[in-house]
Amino acid sequence: MFQAAVARGREAREGGGFHQHRLAPYAFISPFYLLFGFFFLAPSLIALVLSLFRWDGINDPRFVFARNYGRLVSDKVFAQAATNTAVYAIASLFIVIPLALVLAVLLNAKSLRFSSVWRAMYFTPIVTSTVAITLVFQILYDRDVGLLNAPLIYLGLEPIHWLGDRSWVKVAIIILITWRSTGLLSIYFLAGLQSIPEELYEAASIDGASTLQKLFRITIPMLRPIILFVSIIVLLSSIQIFDEIQILTNGSGGPANASMSVVQYLYVRGFTRLRLGFASAVGTVLFATVFILSLIQLQWYGVFRKED
């Protein structure tokens, strides 16, 4: 009986079990791909097809070919939303990332006391509800009773219309993005900083390198993968910004649409005006933009470069 079992086992390994053996890894990773296919790939493809139709979500869709894209290109509100979104993305890349890096360097200082407390504090904006944060900022930005205007009013100066002025409303949103994102990004940078071997700095010190030289010759090159990761994360999140603007401007998109983002534009067209085909076209363009920008970033950081 035992010998029969051994023979069956050998048969399984050498014969029919061969395919099972080869398929097993795929079976193990299949849950991810099934979920990815079901919740991302399929909806994305459906959205792509839907972008060629006019559909209110209830009645039958009507094929309009590229008409949705044509309107998108000629719509000045979309152009404005795209410009606003580009401003948020640029501000995030050039304000939030350097600020996060500086904070990380400070947090990494050996002389810093209570470093765990500081790190935890920087993490709090991420674990706090966006709605709660935005409502608090709405009060902070209030023209008459807001904290930000209090010093101006105290000094007898004209208070700023943070949410009512076409220029200031963008600044208000960038401040909110900066406050919300910098802490988390600095934690990423901190992890990168702590992985840089101390010997590199010691060797540089022996060679007489200054602090700035160490920063630009050691720290930043060694942080390259983290910078790439962080910049892609920042770019993606700033291009998809919605909640903060929607709540901060009561869904209006700010004065003269001055703060409207592309996702807010998509939301209004899709869910307020029930133009789901048109909204799908916006989503498709947004996806293509994010995809291309991410590829450019990866190329720029040399991810596709072949090692010699």
Place this chain on the structure above:
Amino acid sequence: MRRVLTTFALLAAITLIGAALPATAQDASEVTLTMWTHDGLYVQFFSARAEEWKERHPDVDFTFEFEVVPSVFDKVLGNLAAGEEIPDLLGIEQGSFPRFMQGGIIESKFLDLTDLLADDYDLIVEGRHTPYKYQGRVYGVDSSLCGVVYYYQPSIFEERGLSVPTTWDEYLETGAILAEEGIAMSYITDHGGMFMMYLLQRGGAIFDEHGEFVLPQEENRTIAIEVLNLLKEGLDSGAIRYVPSAEVWGPAIINAYREENLVGAIMPDWYSDYILKPQAEDMSEQWRIARMPVWDEGTSHKTSVWGGTGFAVAKENENARYAWELLQYTYVTLENQIKRYEEIAYYPTMPAAFHDERIVGLEDPFYANQKTGEVFAEIVDDVPIWYQSLFRATFEQQMAAELAVFFDGSVTAEEAIDNVIVYLEDEIAFAE
């Protein structure tokens, strides 16, 4: 083991049979009516009326599930898209009505009330039917008159020997005097609906009864420009204050009232109990209501309208008949229109109700016992009529954008209106 399985099978069978039999017997006498709305006051009022109304059907055991549902219109449209059930009664805020006009949803999923209203149709002012009309048929019964008046603090005028202005010219003159002390008469924001309020009073129109875009017609375009210029004149002199739309309903305005650098607001009837009283409770007795100023030429209406919620009946629900009966009892009877004012302070849409002492004789302590109903009695017969369109939301959003640049002087009134016209025409052409 077999005995245990047999016992379970028997129990299951008995339970199934037991559940099925009474259900068949009770279906005829047990009815659950559902209602969704965004405003708790409607739940309160409908619940009270439903308890009275059900006495008309002693053979039916009613259960009422009336509730405030967040993002109610998104949810209903989502349910319709998914083929799920929607409530028997739905309060559709007039600003969201065009969403239900898309693809004729309102016609296919909700009861046409025109014939059901029958003779009662004429009891309600026409201007409160039109916001819920689709292709000439009525699909909702409104909850309030939404007539616009001037809410003001009399002490500010009295201390300076000024009287409450009755025309726009007087308004600007009085405003200019107060502006020297940094006091504004009222405020305006970059909100398309607020602009429409002023435009309607002047006799202008955005869409006609067929949903056609009529703002480009010379008469309407001229009126729109005239209204914008009036508002700009007020802004420039300081008589009218610009407030960002994000701050309009919040504490900034109430604080300005308290500090007496803002006299009041030109707002619809719902502003009183929905905004002013809850936020400025401490200012009780410091307020009065007057008619909104009129245009000198006498060509304008005595009032305007803004807002409203029309209740519609789901057509495909099995209790549609009961839902309509309840709606008719609650909103289309004179007695209950008066009760609605008494209980939740929403003014009647029936002019006849303004002959009743319970409306015109009621003294409101917040307004130092002013009989505020008398002011509304003067305007009820002159509520402007306006029409819905699929492009209403597009108009309001584009108008809001143009208002912002007009108010800061970047464009002229003509440019602002023409920009809106061009944009709307493009959108309409795209939708065809």
